[in-house]
Amino acid sequence: MLKTHTCGELRPEHHGAAVKLAGWVHRRRDQGGLIFIDLRDRWGITQVVINQETHPDAHKIASDARNEYVLQVSGNVRNRPEGTANPELETGDIEVVGQEIVLLNPSLTPPFYINKEDRIEEVRRMEYRYLDLRRPRMQSNIVLRHRIVKFVRDYLDAKGFVEIETPILFKTTPEGAREFLVPSRYHVGKFYALAQSPQQFKQLLMVSGYERYFQFARCFRDEDLRGERQPEFTQLDLEMSFIEREDMLQLIEGLVIAMVESVTDRKLLFKPFKRLTFTEAMETYGSDKPDLRYGLEAHDISEIAGKSAFAAFQSNVAEGKPVKVICVPGGAKVSGTLLRKQTGDLETLVRSVGAKGLGWMALPENEAEEVKGPIGKYFTVDQKLAVMEQVGAKPGDLLLFLSDKRAVVYAAVDILRRTLAEQMNLTDPTILAFAWVIDFPLVEWNEEQNRWQPSHHLFTAPMWEDLPRLESDPGSVRGQQYDLVCNGYEAAGGSIRIHKTELQERILKLIGQNLEHARKLFGHLLEAFQYGVPPHGGIAWGLDRIVMLCAGEPNIREVIPFPKTQTGADLMVSAPSFATPQQLEEVHIAIVPDEDEPPES
RNA sequence: GGGGGUGUGGUGUAGCGGCCUAACAUAUUGCCCUGUCAAGGCAAAGACCGCGGGUUCGAAUCCCGUCAUCCCCGCCA
CATH class of the missing domain: 2.40.50.140 (Nucleic acid-binding proteins)
Structure with a gap:
C-alpha cells in the first residue's frame, strides 16, 4: 500500500x-x-x-x-x-x-474548482464528470448511495429475501412508456426492448416459488426527461408472496425508517408514516404526491360560497364544481401594492394550469379594518366568519379562492402550494415527510381513446370488496395500489397483483384489450398463472429519488455517477453517436435521413 | 410537441446601444515571504462576449434564426 x-x-x-x-x-x-x-x-x-x-x-x-x-x-x-x-x-x-x-x-489545471463548492455550469460538470465526482459533495452523495443500497440489501436478506437478476434485453410490452429498441442480429427485422422494469419477471419469480425477491434493477424509458427522471434509472424492485397490502406497507415502512435513521441525519416528520387516500390527497393538496412538510391545505367551502352573492361561485357550485380556499398565514401583512402584485402573480400562475381566475381576501390584522380583495364584498360578515372558522384563518392571513372543474382546481392547488411554500421557505430539505397514498382508482377514463385504462398497471388487483362493481361502475373501483410519497415526489409505488386468471381476463376485457392480442403480448404470464400462482404483491422504489431526498439534493443527477442531459446525451463520452455502415448492415438497419436536415456523418 | 431561463478570459460573475481598446474575483505564470488554513504582497499573461444573419453611423447589449444546457407543461402503466 x-x-x-x-x-x-x-x-x-x-x-x-x-x-x-x-x-x-x-x-x-x-x-x-x-x-x-x-x-x-x-x-x-x-x-x-x-x-x-x-x-x-x-x-x-x-x-x-x-x-x-x-x-x-x-x-x-x-x-x-x-x-x-x-x-x-x-x-x-x-x-x-x-x-x-x-x-x-502531476495534473493539468482543472477546468473548474475541486476545492470550492461553487455552482458550476452543468455542461462543464457533465463534460468532466470524473472531476465533478472528485468534489467532496459528490463523493459524499455517491457514498451515501452505497450505504443506502448496502443497508437495504442487508435488511432484506435478514427478512428472507433473495436477490435475483432479470434480463435487461426484453420484449416490447403493451401500454407503458416508450421503449429503447435494440435490433437483433440473428432475427432479421426483430427487436428487443430494454426493460422498462422487471415487472413481468418478478411476478414469474413468484410463480417459481421464491416468495421473497428483490433486485436493484436498471430500468429504461425513452420518455422526455425532468430533474427527477433519467432515461436509465435504478429501481429497488421487490415482490412477495402470500401477503396482503398491510404486510407490504409494514415491511417497507420499517425498512425506510431504519434506513433513514441509520445512514442519514434527516429527520422523519411522520413515524409511523402518514396515510392518505387518493381522494384525500387530491381534495386537500391537489396532488397524488403532496409535499407534507407544510400545511397550506385546500379547504372545500362550496357550501358557504354557494350561498354568497358571487355569481361565479353560485353557478359553479350548482354545477357541482367545488370552491376551495387556501389560507396563507400572515399573507395579508404586506402593503396594499405588494399584495396586489403578489396575488396578481399567483393568478397568472393558476391561469397557466387552466384556472379562469384567483379570488382573494386579505384579512386585516386590526378587527376594525375592512377585508381587502375583490371578492370580499360578495360575502356577508357571517359568511366571512364561517369561512375563517372552517379554514382556521386568523387576522393578518390571506385567503385564496379557487373554483373550477375539479381537475383544474387540483392543478391550481398543487402549483399554488408548491410556489407559496418555496416563497415562504417552508421546504426544509433536512426533513423527510414520508406518507402512503392508498385507495387509488383502479382504472381511469381515457378521453382520447374512449376507453378505461389502468391507473397503475393491468396486473393490479382491485379492492376485493369493490369487485362486484367492476363491470357496472368501473370508475368507483379502488385498486390495491400504494404509493410512498415524500416531499412532493413519488418515492415508491406498487400493488397487490391479480393472481386469478379469470379476474385478469375481466380486467383485460374492461380496458378493451382483445384477449387474443393480450395473449400474444404476455401469454407467457397468463399461461404461467395456470400453474399455481400464490397471491402476491410488490413495490418498486425510485432509488435515485430516495437517495436524492436523503442527500437533500434538488435533482437525481446529483446522486447518479454518470447521468445524461435532458436530451439523453452523455456529454463526457459523447453518446449517442453514429454507427458505422458495417454495424448497421449487420443488424439490417437502414437510416432514413430527415427530409429537411440530413444528419452529418 | 409547447412555454420559460441561461450562454462574456480556465472558472464564477459584472456590463444590457457609443464611456468596451470588455470590468471584478479567483485560478494560471513569475518574484517575495517560516505557522498558514478561501494565506498574504508585487507583477504578468489570458475573452473578437455560443454560432449565423439582420437592424443601426455604431451591437456583448436590440431583432430573427440556430445550437447547447437547465426548469416546467404534455408524456412518463
Whole structure:
C-alpha cells in the first residue's frame, strides 16, 4: 500500500507516529521556507507541513506541486503548535511533517474548482464528470448511495429475501412508456426492448416459488426527461408472496425508517408514516404526491360560497364544481401594492394550469379594518366568519379562492402550494415527510381513446370488496395500489397483483384489450398463472429519488455517477453517436435521413 | 410537441446601444515571504462576449434564426 492511513483518520493520539499518506493536493499555502499542503483523499483532508531547512528535497516537490497533483507523503504525525489548530477540519488538531514526498502524478489545471463548492455550469460538470465526482459533495452523495443500497440489501436478506437478476434485453410490452429498441442480429427485422422494469419477471419469480425477491434493477424509458427522471434509472424492485397490502406497507415502512435513521441525519416528520387516500390527497393538496412538510391545505367551502352573492361561485357550485380556499398565514401583512402584485402573480400562475381566475381576501390584522380583495364584498360578515372558522384563518392571513372543474382546481392547488411554500421557505430539505397514498382508482377514463385504462398497471388487483362493481361502475373501483410519497415526489409505488386468471381476463376485457392480442403480448404470464400462482404483491422504489431526498439534493443527477442531459446525451463520452455502415448492415438497419436536415456523418 | 431561463478570459460573475481598446474575483505564470488554513504582497499573461444573419453611423447589449444546457407543461402503466 502506498498509504498507511487515510487523510481523514489521524488524531492527537497518533502523535509521533510515522505515517504515509497519499492523495490529491486540495490546497497549497506557500510561505516561502514553509509550505502547507492540504492533502485530500476520499476520507478527508490532512495538513502536511514542509520545512525547507529540514527537508529541502520534499520542499522542492511541494513547491512545484499544484492543485490536484497526486502525492505520497511520508512523515511523522504531530500535534499542531499552540493556537494553530483548525476546528473546521476533523484532523485539525494534528499535522504531518512532510519528510519525503513522491510526486505520483502531476495534473493539468482543472477546468473548474475541486476545492470550492461553487455552482458550476452543468455542461462543464457533465463534460468532466470524473472531476465533478472528485468534489467532496459528490463523493459524499455517491457514498451515501452505497450505504443506502448496502443497508437495504442487508435488511432484506435478514427478512428472507433473495436477490435475483432479470434480463435487461426484453420484449416490447403493451401500454407503458416508450421503449429503447435494440435490433437483433440473428432475427432479421426483430427487436428487443430494454426493460422498462422487471415487472413481468418478478411476478414469474413468484410463480417459481421464491416468495421473497428483490433486485436493484436498471430500468429504461425513452420518455422526455425532468430533474427527477433519467432515461436509465435504478429501481429497488421487490415482490412477495402470500401477503396482503398491510404486510407490504409494514415491511417497507420499517425498512425506510431504519434506513433513514441509520445512514442519514434527516429527520422523519411522520413515524409511523402518514396515510392518505387518493381522494384525500387530491381534495386537500391537489396532488397524488403532496409535499407534507407544510400545511397550506385546500379547504372545500362550496357550501358557504354557494350561498354568497358571487355569481361565479353560485353557478359553479350548482354545477357541482367545488370552491376551495387556501389560507396563507400572515399573507395579508404586506402593503396594499405588494399584495396586489403578489396575488396578481399567483393568478397568472393558476391561469397557466387552466384556472379562469384567483379570488382573494386579505384579512386585516386590526378587527376594525375592512377585508381587502375583490371578492370580499360578495360575502356577508357571517359568511366571512364561517369561512375563517372552517379554514382556521386568523387576522393578518390571506385567503385564496379557487373554483373550477375539479381537475383544474387540483392543478391550481398543487402549483399554488408548491410556489407559496418555496416563497415562504417552508421546504426544509433536512426533513423527510414520508406518507402512503392508498385507495387509488383502479382504472381511469381515457378521453382520447374512449376507453378505461389502468391507473397503475393491468396486473393490479382491485379492492376485493369493490369487485362486484367492476363491470357496472368501473370508475368507483379502488385498486390495491400504494404509493410512498415524500416531499412532493413519488418515492415508491406498487400493488397487490391479480393472481386469478379469470379476474385478469375481466380486467383485460374492461380496458378493451382483445384477449387474443393480450395473449400474444404476455401469454407467457397468463399461461404461467395456470400453474399455481400464490397471491402476491410488490413495490418498486425510485432509488435515485430516495437517495436524492436523503442527500437533500434538488435533482437525481446529483446522486447518479454518470447521468445524461435532458436530451439523453452523455456529454463526457459523447453518446449517442453514429454507427458505422458495417454495424448497421449487420443488424439490417437502414437510416432514413430527415427530409429537411440530413444528419452529418 | 409547447412555454420559460441561461450562454462574456480556465472558472464564477459584472456590463444590457457609443464611456468596451470588455470590468471584478479567483485560478494560471513569475518574484517575495517560516505557522498558514478561501494565506498574504508585487507583477504578468489570458475573452473578437455560443454560432449565423439582420437592424443601426455604431451591437456583448436590440431583432430573427440556430445550437447547447437547465426548469416546467404534455408524456412518463
